[in-house]
Structures are given as structure tokens and as C-alpha cells.
Amino acid sequence: MQTITISESPKHVNETVKIGVWLTDKRSSGKIAFLQLRDGTGFFQGILLKNQVTPEVWDMAKHELHQETSFWVTGEIHEDSRSKFGYEIQVQSIELVGESDDYPIGNKEHGVEFLMDHRHLWLRSSKPNAMLKIRSQVKLATMEFFAKHGFTQLDAPILTGSSPEGTTDLFHTKYFDDDAYLSQSGQLYAEAGAMALGKVYTMGPTFRAEKSKTRRHLTEFWMIEPEMAWMHQPESLELQEQYIAYLVQSLIDNCTRELETVGRSVESLRPFTELPYPRITYKKAIEMLQEGGFDSKFGDDFGSPEETYLADQFQKPVFILNYPKEIKAFYMKPDPEDDRQVVCADLLAPEGYGEIIGGSERATDYDYLVQKFAENHLDMADYGWYADLRKYGTVPHSGFGMGLERFIAWITLSDHIREGSPFPRMLNRLRP
Numbered sequence: 001m002q003t004i005t006i007s008e009s010p011k012h013v014n015e016t017v018k019i020g021v022w023l024t025d026k027r028s029s030g031k032i033a034f035l036q037l038r039d040g041t042g043f044f045q046g047i048l049l050k051n052q053v054t055p056e057v058w059d060m061a062k063h064e065l066h067q068e069t070s071f072w073v074t075g076e077i078h079e080d081s082r083s084k085f086g087y088e089i090q091v092q093s094i095e096l097v098g099e100s101d102d103y104p105i106g107n108k109e110h111g112v113e114f115l116m117d118h119r120h121l122w123l124r125s126s127k128p129n130a131m132l133k134i135r136s137q138v139k140l141a142t143m144e145f146f147a148k149h150g151f152t153q154l155d156a157p158i159l160t161g162s163s164p165e166g167t168t169d170l171f172h173t174k175y176f177d178d179d180a181y182l183s184q185s186g187q188l189y190a191e192a193g194a195m196a197l198g199k200v201y202t203m204g205p206t207f208r209a210e211k212s213k214t215r216r217h218l219t220e221f222w223m224i225e226p227e228m229a230w231m232h233q234p235e236s237l238e239l240q241e242q243y244i245a246y247l248v249q250s251l252i253d254n255c256t257r258e259l260e261t262v263g264r265s266v267e268s269l270r271p272f273t274e275l276p277y278p279r280i281t282y283k284k285a286i287e288m289l290q291e292g293g294f295d296s297k298f299g300d301d302f303g304s305p306e307e308t309y310l311a312d313q314f315q316k317p318v319f320i321l322n323y324p325k326e327i328k329a330f331y332m333k334p335d336p337e338d339d340r341q342v343v344c345a346d347l348l349a350p351e352g353y354g355e356i357i358g359g360s361e362r363a364t365d366y367d368y369l370v371q372k373f374a375e376n377h378l379d380m381a382d383y384g385w386y387a388d389l390r391k392y393g394t395v396p397h398s399g400f401g402m403g404l405e406r407f408i409a410w411i412t413l414s415d416h417i418r419e420g421s422p423f424p425r426m427l428n429r430l431r432p
Contacts, residue, residue, distance in 0.1 A: 001074070007041035009087040012077045016092065021046075022124065023069045023100075025107055026061070033061050035091065037073065042257075043126060045080065045088045046073055057094050067107070068100040068124065084257065112415075130258035134251060135408055141250035142203060142224055145243055151199045151226060156186025158205065162382035169210040182207040187399060188331075188386050190227040191362065194397055195389055201226035218405060227399035233343050233361045236398035237279070237319055240347060240357055243402075244317060245273045251411060262412040269411070271316055279319040282341065285310055298340075301327045307354040317356070319345045330372035331386075332360040345400075353410035359400025366390040 003018045004011075024043065025036040035046035050058050065071065072095040080088040105121055115122045122128055146153065159173070159180045171182040186202035193200040206223045228236065248269050251259060256266055280288070285306075289296040292309050296302075302310070302320075311318055322341045325334065332342035344360035363369055369387050373380060380387070408414070 005041040006037070006039045006044050006085075009042075009044065009077050009085075009089070013079055013087070014076065016074065016076050017089075018072055018074045019089070020097070021071065021073050023065050023067060023071070024124075024126075025067065026065060028062065033058075035061065035065070035073075037089075038124070038126075038129075040129075042085060044085045045083060046075065046091045047088055048091045052090075053092060057091075060094055060096065061091075064096060064099075065094070066100050067103040068121075069096070070098040070100070071096045084260065126261050130255075130261035131408065131412060131414075133258045134255050134262070134412060135404070137251055137255050138247055138404065138408060138411075139203070141247050142201075142243075144250075145246045146199075146201050146226065149199070149239070151201050152193070152197045154186070154190060154193045154197075154200045154202050155204065156183065156189040156202045156225075158183050162378070169208055171207050171209045182209075184208065185223060185401065186225050187227065187401065190225055190399065191386070191389060191397065194227040194229045194399070195393070195395075198230070199226070199228045221406075222404035223401050224404060225399065225401040227397065229395050229397045231398045232396055233321075233345065233398055236359060236361070236400060237345060238276070240345075240359060240400055241275050241277045241317070241319075244277075244347070244357070244407075245275055247407070248272045248411070259412075262414075264411065264413055274316075277317045277319060277347070278314045279321060279345075280310075281321045282323045285320050288313065299324050299326060304352075304354055307348050308352045311348040311350045311352075311354070315350055317350065318348050320348060321345045328360070330376050330378070331362055331369070333363045334368070349406075349410040351410065351413065353406065356406045356410060357400050357402045359398065361396065361398045364390055364394045364396060366394075 001016055001018055002012070003020075006019060006021070019037075019039055021037040021039045023035060024038050027034050031050040033048040033050075035048060037044060037046050048058070048061050073089060073091055074093045075089040075091040078088055078090055080086060103121070104118055105115070105125065123132065143153070159175060160183045161178065161180060170184065173180050173182070183206055185206055186204060190200050190202050202223070202225045204222065205220055207220055209219065226239070228239070252266050252269055252273070259266055259269070283298070285302070286296050286298055286300075288310060289306055294306060294309070296306065310320065321344070322335050322338070323344055323346070324340055325332065325342045328342050328344055332344050335341035335343050342360060344358070346355045347357035348354055349356045363372070366387055369390060370380070373383055373387075
């Protein structure tokens with residue numbers, strides 16, 4: 001007899017197998033019991049017929065198996081056309097492993113706060129289980145995509161001596177006798193890597209010490225940040241949309257069941273694989289907002305209502321190009337056609353999820369950067385190494401960052417961005 005996982009069931013139809021499982025629910029009707037089982041690879045049903053098992057097994061199933069009890073189940077795999085998974089196990093014997101009494105998350109509605117406070121247990125439920133598998137697939141597809149496009153993956157430090165965004169929203173700590181901060185971004189380090197390796201990307205945790213009550217912000221989240229030497233903005237935008245389309249297609253190909261579990265139709269995702277995505281300028285966006293009744297003017301940043309309105313005009317991701325420099329970071333290249341602007345772009349997701357990518361062509365003029373350091377009160381002692389990249393063989397280069405949780409929130413139609421993060425409550429104290 002072979003020990004298998006639930007996901008391997010299709011290969012073992014009409015065979016007797018052994019599987020380590022947890023009980024998610026059960027019900028009985030006379031002489032038959034239905035056990036809802038999971039093992040981390042999938043969910044399916046166990047059928048227990050009273051006249052085909054020993055009295056001890058039947059009594060155990062009736063009285064000792066509670067929600068989240070763990071046990072070994074032995075039985076024969078059958079096809080089950082009535083279930084989404086398509087297979088079930090007809091139980092022959094049960095071997096109890098771990099008892100579970102008074103499991104706090106019942107099969108009923110619970111509030112978001114309650115579920116987040118019990119996140120360590122809620123992960124076992126079908127929706128967060130599916131979310132984490134989707135997250136894992138996005139990370140795998142990310143590595144596949146950038147490998148196919150000739151990128152080298154870099155790991156940027158988490159403890160840094162300064163802010164890449166030039167802000168004060170930093171988590172402060174001490175690095176022996178020096179000040180240190182949790183990183184806001186791996187971008188500046190990736191730029192150094194791009195000057196050595198051509199095309200690189202970082203993928204790791206980043207932090208924001210800002211109190212936010214919106215569903216779009218976390219204090220700890222993951223960023224994917226590519227940097228490309230010898231690349232201007234038009235080529236960067238093509239790469240960005242190809243990347244998003246690749247991620248979406250990978251989920252369609254590999255996570256159909258998980259997408260269904262979170263309530264996302266595969267068919268609704270297919271338009272997001274069709275390229276190119278629309279592009280409009282920031283100035284055009286202001287005009288559209290004014291026509292839509294917004295009190296928007298040049299120089300304004302866009303909040304959630306503005307981003308949602310703009311994306312709704314296209315029903316697919318849309319690039320907004322070349323924002324005013326006052327609302328963007330110091331390292332962006334000035335727009336040669338309008339000195340009030342920088343060469344940058346935000347990619348807005350449809351369906352009300354807002355910005356999922358922010359990117360720009362990077363400034364390459366040494367004197368311009370030094371001037372921006374002064375304007376933003378940034379110390380050359382902290383940023384001189386970054387300016388050095390412009391002194392020694394600088395080239396046109398571009399980069400962007402995608403927030404992993406924001407992308408997953410959009411793809412899974414989540415009400416709260418933190419649902420796509422395994423343990424968001426460790427640092428995140430948001431309220432819904």
C-alpha cells in the first residue's frame with residue numbers, strides 16, 4: 001500500500017492508499033458519514049460506510065474526530081464527478097494522530113479582525129490556503145520570467161543606513177553604534193547591480209513606518225524590483241506589461257482551482273493577458289478626471305478614487321505616464337519635453353485596485369542628482385556611492401517595482417490587501 005497526497009489521487013483510482021489528513025468538517029446520515037479532508041495539497045471527501053468498517057473505526061469517526069483533528073486515513077480512491085476536485089476516498093481505517101477540541105474557527109462567518117488575530121490557524125481554511133498557493137505561484141513565475149529575459153537575481157540588504165525614497169517613514173534601529181533602518185526598497189542597490197550585470201532584479205521584504213487605515217497599505221510587504229541598464233522608458237513599459245501578462249497566464253495555467261476558491265473567474269483574467277496595455281499621460285489623466293467631475297489640477301497626486309475612475313475607463317491595466325517631479329522621487333529623470341515632469345509611469349489595475357507598479361527612467365546626470373540631494377536634505381555621506389554610479393560609466397537605465405500583495409489582492413479580488421500575506425499582523429495593525 002502506497003502513502004500519497006490528496007493531489008496525487010488521480011494517479012491512484014481504484015487503489016488502496018494511505019494519506020495523512022486533517023478534518024475540516026463532517027456530517028452523517030444513518031449508516032454513512034462524510035468526512036471533509038485536507039492535507040495541504042488539496043481538499044476532498046472521505047466516505048465512511050458503517051457496514052464496511054469495524055465498529056471501532058465507525059465510533060472513532062462519530063465521536064473522536066473533531067474539526068482539525070489529524071489522522072492517517074486508509075481507503076480506496078474513487079472518481080467523484082459531483083465534486084470540483086473530482087475524486088474521493090472510501091475509508092477503510094483511521095489512525096488518530098493529533099486531537100483537536102474546541103477549534104476556535106468554526107464553519108460560520110467570522111469578522112476580519114477575529115480571523116486576523118487567529119491567522120496562524122486561519123491559514124488552514126480553503127480561501128487563505130488558496131491565496132498562499134497563488135502567492136507561491138506568482139513568485140515562481142516571477143523567477144521564470146526574469147530568467148527567460150536574461151536577468152540576474154540580487155538580494156538587497158534589509159538593514160540600511162538611509163532611505164531610498166528620501167522620506168522619514170522609516171523603522172529605526174541601532175546597528176551597533178550607528179543608526180540603521182528597515183529597508184523601504186532594494187532599488188538603489190539594484191541600480192548598482194545593473195551597472196555590473198546589465199539586468200537584475202530583487203525580490204524581498206520592504207517596510208513602511210506609516211500608519212494607514214486603507215486596504216492598500218501594509219507596514220511589511222514584498223517588492224519585486226527590476227533594474228535594466230541601456231533601457232529607456234518605452235522598452236521598460238513593454239517589459240512591465242509582458243511581466244504582468246506572464247504572471248496572469250501562469251495563474252490561469254497552474255491555479256485554476258485556487259482561483260475558483262477565492263471567487264476569481266479564469267475567464268475574467270484572460271483580457272489581462274492581451275497586450276499592449278493602454279497608455280495615457282498624466283496631463284491627459286487630469287483632463288479625464290476633470291471631465292469626470294473631479295476637482296483635479298496639474299501637480300495633484302492621485303488617490304484611490306482618481307485611480308479607480310481612470311482604470312474604469314479602460315477595463316484593463318493602464319499606464320499613466322510622466323508625473324510632476326514634485327510628487328515623485330529624487331532619482332527620476334527629468335522629462336526633456338516638460339521640465340516640470342519626470343519620465344516615469346504608474347500601472348493602475350482595474351476593478352478598483354489602483355497602482356500595482358511604479359517605475360521610471362533613472363536620472364543619469366551627476367550634477368542633477370547632487371542638486372536633488374540638497375533639495376531633499378539628503379546627506380552626500382549617505383548617498384555619495386549612489387552618485388558614483390553616474391561618475392563612472394553611466395548609461396541610460398530604467399526600473400520599476402511591483403508590490404506582491406497589491407498584485408495578489410487585485411488578482412484574487414480581495415477586500416483587504418493583507419489577505420495575500422502569510423502573517424501580516426506581526427507588524428501590521430491596520431483596521432478594516
